[in-house]
Amino acid sequence: MKIVILAYVIGGLTRGTMLYQLTTVLIQMYTGISSVTYTLTPTIIAVLSISCLLGSLIGTVLTPKLVKRLGRETSLRLVSILTLVLNIIAAPAVHWGYLFVCKALGGVTTVLMVTMIPEIGAEQLDARVRGIVGSLTNVSLQLSMVLCNIIQYFICLENTFYYISHVLPSFLSVVMIILSFMMKEKSAKEKALEEIVKPESILQKKYKKSLIVALSLGMSIAATGINPILHYSTIIFEETFSSPKSGTIGALITSGVSFLASIFTLPLIKKYKRKTLFCLGLNIMIACYITFIVTLYVLPMQSSTSKIIILAATAVAIVSYHFSSGALFFIIMGEVFPRNIKTVSINITMGTCVLAILITIFIFPLMSQQSNYIMYLCWVLLVEFLIIVYIPETHNRSLAEIEAMMVLEEYRIDMENKVEQDLKDNRSTCETIQTQAQITDENDRNVVVASDP
CATH class of the missing domain: 1.20.5 (Single alpha-helices involved in coiled-coils or other helix-helix interfaces)
Structure with missing residues (x-):
């Protein structure tokens, strides 16, 4: 069990460092030392920023085929090795196109990693610890953001220090490789029993509920609007303080709050029911969006009062995010789907999640701040309705009980x-x-x- 727990943590850290390596500051540093001279435009920054997510979208399509062909344990070893190779070959500053390809492929391998670990964990862990262990993926993702921002803070004033940003993800990939080879192999009995469970199509009528859950759960992270919330808070820090590192400091503060919030929710996940926490977090998020909208409607954005209110509401929104999608996304995703469609359901969930985040990344810069908040408010309300109606309570229930609840009456x-x-x-x-x-x-x-x- 210890190996599985470590896999949750290291898998999340590896995925997180791959994602958070693509900040505007690091992209600018990469451009400054590239062997091929080019002009860094906002379009190039935007394309590089989403490269890992685009790769992740492809990865969600490949996972079922890879798992079916090689099995989960062997597939995990393969993608762990490939992640290390990609981290190493992405380090040389050649051209933004080269970096895009490396990071897109890294998105493929790391999404395969964080998709397979919850599947393995859900089957090997006891129901009493399944929730708190599953939430470690979220904690490690937040920790990776903090670590990347700390590294960025110390290296951001010197372009040649860019290579240091690749040390941590490469080290984590090595640890993940070791863990993947230490994972328990299936016994002859388990392999024989596995043959009984034949994969089925999720498009069958009896799995209608599972399909709706996969889509609604996949939308839940993007619906909270956590990415725009963090983006706007960083802009406020840049506008308020004149230091060259003000944006980096702002990102470090918000990521620190996010990490502490993820730690704070761990005992609550073990104690309270999943849906209760999920809906509590979404309701607090709704209150925060109403606060954002009213503040921007009543006060000018540049006033110090509005900035203080928005930053305070941002802190509350970050905490509430970890009550809902942040902590519970990976837990519920690993628990809720029937065995016959588990792999494809998890990949539909991850694919929907990545696609929704990509869409929001393209949309929110084109809309006013107030319009964004209104859109996300409506989106959160929709997701909460779907969760209340379709997702069963999985707290302290066996996978067999959950599976029975996910099939139409x-x-x-x-x-x-x-x-x-x-x-x-x-x-x-x-x-x-x-x-x-x-x-x-x-x-x-x-x-x-x-x-x-």
Whole structure:
């Protein structure tokens, strides 16, 4: 179990450092030392900023095929090795196009990593610790943001220090490779039992609820508007303070608040129900958006009062994000889907999440700040409705119980009959394996006796 817990942490850190390496400051440093001279434009910055997310979108399509062909454990080892290779070859400052390709491929490998770890963890961890361990992915993502901002703060005034930013993700990739090879291999019994569960299409009517959950859960992170919230708070810091590092300091402060909030929610996840926390976080987020909208409507944006109110509401919004999507996204994603469609469901969830974030990244710079807040307010309300109606409570429930709740009512009898038949097949398979093992042991003893002079 310790290996799985470490995999959650290191996987999140590896993914996070890959994402947060693409800040505007680091892109400018890369341009300053590139062997090919080019003019850095806002378009190039925007394209590089989303390169990892574009790769992630491709990765969500590839995951089911890779897992089906190689299995989860072998696939995890492969993508861990590829992530290290990509971190190393991305370090030389050649051209922005070269960096784009490396980071897009890094997005493919790291999304495969954070998609497979919750699948493995959900099956190997006890229901009592599944939630708190699953939330470690979110904590490690926030910690990676803090670490990247600390590194950026110390190296941002000297372009040649850019290469230092690749040391941490490369080290994490090495640790992830070691962990992937230390993970427990499936026993013969587990492999035999796995053959019973045949993958099915999520488009069947009985899995309608699972499809809706995958789409709504995938939208939940983008719907909170956490990326624009962090973006606007950094701009306020840049406008308020004249220091060359003011933007970096602002990013460091907001990422620090986000990390502390993710730590604060850990004991709550173990104690309270998933849906209760999720809806509590979304309701606080709704209150924050109403505060943003009213403040911008009543007060001018440049006034010190409006900046203080917006920064205070931003801090509350960051905390509430970790009550909802931040902490619970990976937990629920690993728990809620039936075995027959788990891999494809998780990848639809991750794909929807990445696509929604990409859309918001393109949309929010084109809209006014107030319009953005109104859009996200409506979006959060929609997501909360879908979560209340469709997502079952998974706290302290076995995967079998959750699976039964995720199948439409008219198919539950068939599902229960199938589970009962599976149990009979399992017992039969176990007896066969045990008999074969006894025969093998008996043959080995006979060989030893025969060879004894």
